[in-house]
Amino acid sequence: MWQDWSWQLRNRIQTLEQLEARLNLTPEERAGTILAGKKLALGITPHFFSLIDRNDPDCPIRRQVVPRIEESVTAPDEMLDPCGEDSHMPVPGLVHRYPDRVLLLVTDRCASYCRYCTRSRVVSGAGEQELTMDLEGAFAYLEKHPEVRDVLLSGGDPLLLSDAKLSAILTRLRQIPSIEFIRIGTRIPIFLPQRITPELVAILKRHHPLWMSVHSNHPRELTQEVRGALEQLADAGIPLGNQSVLLKGVNDRSEVLKELFHKLLLCRVRPYYLYQCDLIAGSAHLRTTIREGQEIMEQLRGHTTGYAVPTYVVDGPGGGGKIPIGPSYIVGMADNRVILKNYKGDVYEYPEVGQNNLAGLRD
Numbered sequence: 001m002w003q004d005w006s007w008q009l010r011n012r013i014q015t016l017e018q019l020e021a022r023l024n025l026t027p028e029e030r031a032g033t034i035l036a037g038k039k040l041a042l043g044i045t046p047h048f049f050s051l052i053d054r055n056d057p058d059c060p061i062r063r064q065v066v067p068r069i070e071e072s073v074t075a076p077d078e079m080l081d082p083c084g085e086d087s088h089m090p091v092p093g094l095v096h097r098y099p100d101r102v103l104l105l106v107t108d109r110c111a112s113y114c115r116y117c118t119r120s121r122v123v124s125g126a127g128e129q130e131l132t133m134d135l136e137g138a139f140a141y142l143e144k145h146p147e148v149r150d151v152l153l154s155g156g157d158p159l160l161l162s163d164a165k166l167s168a169i170l171t172r173l174r175q176i177p178s179i180e181f182i183r184i185g186t187r188i189p190i191f192l193p194q195r196i197t198p199e200l201v202a203i204l205k206r207h208h209p210l211w212m213s214v215h216s217n218h219p220r221e222l223t224q225e226v227r228g229a230l231e232q233l234a235d236a237g238i239p240l241g242n243q244s245v246l247l248k249g250v251n252d253r254s255e256v257l258k259e260l261f262h263k264l265l266l267c268r269v270r271p272y273y274l275y276q277c278d279l280i281a282g283s284a285h286l287r288t289t290i291r292e293g294q295e296i297m298e299q300l301r302g303h304t305t306g307y308a309v310p311t312y313v314v315d316g317p318g319g320g321g322k323i324p325i326g327p328s329y330i331v332g333m334a335d336n337r338v339i340l341k342n343y344k345g346d347v348y349e350y351p352e353v354g355q356n357n358l359a360g361l362r363d
Contacts (some may be wrong), residue, residue: 002046007195009111013044021047026057032067041124042067043113048191051220057337060250063286065112071282076147077317079123080129080340082279084319091141093133095348097321101150104138105131105344106169110157111192116245117277123156131156138309141173146178149360152185159188159195163203170207182207185243187215194230205236213241214269219259227267232307234268241272246293247286254299261300261308276314276325290314294327301327302343 014035019025019042023275025033034158036042044065052066053059081087088097095103108123108131117123122131142148151173173179184204188195204210211253212233216222234240242264243249251257261271274297279289297312313322336352 003194005192005197005291008045008192008194009048011046012112013046013049016041016042023052023054023066023126025066026080026251028069029057029066029255030296031069034204035069035072036067037126038069039069040113040120040127040323041116042113042124043110043124045192047223047225048112053222058249060256061220062112063249064116064217067115068285070285071115073284074281075284078284079317080280080281082317083118084317085119087319091134091137093131093135094138094141095123096141096145096148097319100147101152102142102148103152103154104131105155106135106153106158106269107133107156107161109155109160111160111188111195114187114245115246116165116277116280118280119156120282135169135172139176139316142173142176142179149178149180150183151179151181152183154185157186157188157191159185159200160192160254162351165201167203167206170203174207180210183207183211183213184216189214189233190221190226191215193225195222196229196232198211198232201232201236204233204238208237211239211241212269213243213272215243215245216260216264216269217244217247218256219263222260222267230254230267230269238343240267240269242269242310243273243275244271245275245277246288246312247277248288250287252288252292255298257296258300258304258308261310262304265308267306271310273322274310274312276312277318279317290325294325298327298343 016030019033033042051061053062057063059155085095088095090096093105108125110123113124121129123200170182173182227285230240246252251260266270276290276293277283293312300309311324312326315321316323316327329341331341331347333339338352340348340350342348
């Protein structure tokens with residue numbers, strides 16, 4: 001049963017009674033769970049739930065998926081749609097923000113629900129809005145916009161679709177000549193590794209070049225089952241990247257992220273992005289400051305292989321897109337010289353030698 005992904009979905013933890021029977025809940029968690037159905041549903045697969053420390057409310061796995069009363073409080077500057085997706089949606093379910101790529105939302109359901117979800121307004125069936133999707137309209141839009149060469153499937157979680165439905169979407173996209181790359185954003189390998197079956201992998205393999213971005217936030221998530229799922233995907237030639245969210249009390253220490261990123265590399269997953277937590281309503285208790293994130297990046301850069309250092313980004317509030325916010329190593333610029341510091345803090349000068357500098361040598 002445990003290895004049956006359908007069983008995992010049927011037996012998710014979804015009620016306060018189930019939580020109380022398995023965890024020593026705090027008053028904040030109990031109140032948050034009671035209110036969760038009005039915003040973002042409670043849902044945790046048995047696999048992911050098995051990683052939770054039942055006695056520790058500060059368990060990094062627990063903080064990601066167990067509701068807290070703080071979710072009901074909207075801090076100043078928080079919003080329902082922090083990435084401005086609704087205002088960049090020419091077709092229901094299709095977000096076109098960047099010139100040559102689009103985001104295609106194909107479902108509003110996930111295997112488990114992250115309490116910091118940037119689309120909490122439309123996922124899980126409990127959000128304040130209903131996610132409307134028009135796949136045929138999206139395909140027609142893409143056929144009329146040949147400048148779009150890259151499609152990212154997201155949701156919800158695309159890998160929660162049936163094999164037949166996912167195969168149909170991928171096949172239809174491949175019929176559009178201008179679409180060169182297909183990407184899938186998913187947390188299924190982490191939440192529900194049993195879903196990564198030989199049959200699913202064979203479907204994905206038929207649609208190369210296909211890339212996948214997984215979402216892991218803590219090294220404890222990379223269990224033997226998860227590593228096996230990632231191995232199947234990598235063996236099928238699917239390039240894997242990881243997108244983590246910087247979360248207070250989960251992974252806001254450099255040693256935790258370094259361990260995570262090293263373990264991901266061992267699974268042939270490249271740490272790709274480290275996201276500043278979006279300004280989603282009710283997420284202040286999970287959000288660090290950007291300065292804290294920059295300090296963590298400084299503690300990673302130069303202290304481990306570059307392959308283990310992702311790009312630290314923030315989504316510009318209201319639809320500005322991803323903005324790199326890593327620390328700067330340029331101290332200053334003067335007299336055709338760039339003043340730099342390395343990872344140790346040592347200062348160096350780099351001469352800006354260009355055509356203007358060489359003019360005197362030719363005279």
